[in-house]
Amino acid sequence: MGSRHEIIGKYEGLKHPSCSWANDDGTDAIIGLVSLLDGTSETIKGSIYPGQLVRGLTYRFYGFEKSHDKYGDQFVFDSFVVETPAGEEAVIAYLTQCKGIGSGTARSIFKLYGNES
16 A cells, blocks of 8 residues: 555546445445546546536545556545636536536636636
8 A cells, every 4th residue: 555645637437337336324435537637547446425526527636556456556535625627628517516507507607707717
């Protein structure tokens, strides 16, 4: 197990549709993919509440690297926060998670206010 550190990347979704299962505490254990800022991707593993990670948003994950005998290297996170969205795609993804804001409205808001949306 490596030392605790953080990674920052855009959440791309589950690694495979079967990579999510329910825990007893109401959270879901997931194995997902994150596109890192340097253009590489990282497999992440951890527990979330349903809907807590939104595809297309950028997050800062806290945890450690672990090598699995069968599945290879994984970043095992125990916490995360949403990064301030930057750029049209990230801002629209962020806005559409708000109740009542669809992609069209989010796009209009971005056109009016840009990264300050």
